[in-house]
Amino acid sequence: MNERVNVFANLKETGFTTKPRSEKPVEEAAVSRIAEEHDFPSRQAPKPKKPERRKPRVYRTGRNVQFNAKVTEQTFARIYKNAEERGVVIGELLRLAMDALERAGASE
Numbered sequence: 447m448n449e450r451v452n453v454f455a456n457l458k459e460t461g462f463t464t465k466p467r468s469e470k471p472v473e474e475a476a477v478s479r480i481a482e483e484h485d486f487p488s489r490q491a492p493k494p495k496k497p498e499r500r501k502p503r504v505y506r507t508g509r510n511v512q513f514n515a516k517v518t519e520q521t522f523a524r525i526y527k528n529a530e531e532r533g534v535v536i537g538e539l540l541r542l543a544m545d546a547l548e549r550a551g552a553s554e
Contacts, residue, residue: 509537
């Protein structure tokens with residue numbers, strides 16, 4: 447089997463070396479002070495605010511049919527506000543609302 451030829455075998459030492467690190471000419475405190483004086487922002491990005499999360503609403507009620515509807519933000523807020531005030535789950539609030547609607551329709 448043929449062996450590969452080492453293409454770097456004939457190179458001589460060139461004498462190149464890395465330069466030693468020089469000392470920092472300016473102190474970190476001075477850099478920070480100058481940056482504050484000239485309103486330079488920090489490179490650290492501000493931490494994003496986490497959106498407020500509702501308390502999870504997990505109840506075992508025996509309801510097993512899912513009902514989805516698109517609503518406006520205002521309606522969504524009203525539904526959850528009413529459910530919180532009455533201390534019921536959304537399914538129970540929907541049942542109460544339907545009962546009230548049927549009573550109102552029967553009285554007309």
